[in-house]
Amino acid sequence: MKQKILVAGGTGYIGSHTTVELQNAGYDVIIIDNLSNSNIEVLDGIEHITGIRPKFIELDLKDKEATRKALASQPGIKGIILFAASKAVGESVQKPLLYYRNNITTLINLLELMPEFGIEGIVFSSSCTVYGQPDPENLPVTENAPIKPATSPYGNTKQINEEIIRDTIHAGAPFKSVILRYFNPIGAHPTAEIGELPNGVPQNLIPYLTQTAIGIRKELSVFGDDYNTPDGSCIRDYINIVDLAKAHVTAIDRLLGGKSAKDIEIFNLGTGCGVSVLELINTFEQATGVKVPHKIVARREGDIEQVWANPERANKVLGWKAQETLADTLASAWKWQLKLRERGIM
Numbered sequence: 640m641k642q643k644i645l646v647a648g649g650t651g652y653i654g655s656h657t658t659v660e661l662q663n664a665g666y667d668v669i670i671i672d673n674l675s676n677s678n679i680e681v682l683d684g685i686e687h688i689t690g691i692r693p694k695f696i697e698l699d700l701k702d703k704e705a706t707r708k709a710l711a712s713q714p715g716i717k718g719i720i721l722f723a724a725s726k727a728v729g730e731s732v733q734k735p736l737l738y739y740r741n742n743i744t745t746l747i748n749l750l751e752l753m754p755e756f757g758i759e760g761i762v763f764s765s766s767c768t769v770y771g772q773p774d775p776e777n778l779p780v781t782e783n784a785p786i787k788p789a790t791s792p793y794g795n796t797k798q799i800n801e802e803i804i805r806d807t808i809h810a811g812a813p814f815k816s817v818i819l820r821y822f823n824p825i826g827a828h829p830t831a832e833i834g835e836l837p838n839g840v841p842q843n844l845i846p847y848l849t850q851t852a853i854g855i856r857k858e859l860s861v862f863g864d865d866y867n868t869p870d871g872s873c874i875r876d877y878i879n880i881v882d883l884a885k886a887h888v889t890a891i892d893r894l895l896g897g898k899s900a901k902d903i904e905i906f907n908l909g910t911g912c913g914v915s916v917l918e919l920i921n922t923f924e925q926a927t928g929v930k931v932p933h934k935i936v937a938r939r940e941g942d943i944e945q946v947w948a949n950p951e952r953a954n955k956v957l958g959w960k961a962q963e964t965l966a967d968t969l970a971s972a973w974k975w976q977l978k979l980r981e982r983g984i985m
């Protein structure tokens with residue numbers, strides 16, 4: 640029988656791609672989302688790709704009683720993947736309580752409810768933001784690199800949530816957890832049926848870049864070329880969204896298959912390659928043949944100079960490895976942008 644997985648935040652960017660990969664792998668997915676930062680039509684995209692429309696419950700996971708009712712209506716859920724969270728770094732600085740309430744209440748509610756419903760494992764979406772700027776000897780970063788004080792309430796919620804999960808499991812909770820620390824997820828499903836739908840003016844590099852390439856924005860600002868990096872622009876580890884989604888399937892397989900070595904395991908999800916902003920623009924232009932007007936501006940406050948992953952633990956233990964090239968990933972982001980135009984969305 641198909642195992643049931645709850646994807647909390649499943650209509651969002653990473654949640655929708657993960658739902659596709661879970662369904663492709665034979666899992667039965669139930670999505671809970673309050674649609675605060677996503678669109679119900681995402682379900683059509685998932686259905687077009689997989690032929691299966693996931694079950695969908697519209698609800699705010701901060702509401703514990705409503706969540707309890709939803710879980711009771713779907714008996715037999717074995718695992719949860721928790722994506723549902725607010726994620727804009729800048730907004731979190733302006734509205735810290737919104738971030739603490741959304742991101743922390745949701746996790747506490749789910750952890751409290753898991754034993755009631757016999758749910759065996761939870762995969763948690765964390766971020767490389769927990770490493771801050773790693774010291775040079777810690778690059779590429781492993782999971783053992785020191786956790787640095789968070790530079791935003793958003794980043795702090797990721798650290799606090801990791802601690803909440805750790806403390807709960809250490810106290811003997813009857814479930815296991817896999818914490819996944821994402822580097823920079825980018826791109827879209829190769830069918831362009833689903834992708835990233837930013838609200839308003841994008842804060843992240845790729846949506847800003849593709850919106851500039853298609854003419855919605857005049858030019859892309861490159862935040863600083865005076866960093867201590869080979870070309871002076873910041874370095875990140877850009878990970879393909881479908882590759883990232885597949886890692887969740889291996890994490891769930893591991894949790895539910897009784898393969899986890901410990902009750903809580905942490906994995907970096909990245910490619911292992913650092914790429915600068917200027918290199919990325921160049922790769923996009925070569926992959927698509929489309930020019931991206933850009934100019935160098937001042938550094939963005941709070942930016943990390945350089946961070947990229949050592950993904951060896953995920954490679955060895957999960958048996959997962961990023962496969963897509965950066966060029967193909969950027970081409971998928973462009974195809975998605977063209978699709979949004981075709982559909983009259985942007």
Ligand code: UFG
Nearest residue numbers: 766767768842843844845847860861862873875916939942
């Ligand atoms: N950048 C630009 N111009 C832009 C936008 C971004 O030059 O218009 C640069 C940034 O300075 C940075 C790189 O592109 O060097 C990537 O920036 P993003 O905003 O896309 O991503 P960040 O690395 O800043 O942040 C991301 C996620 C966070 C997460 C963080 C972890 O958005 O949720 O990675 O480091 F916490």
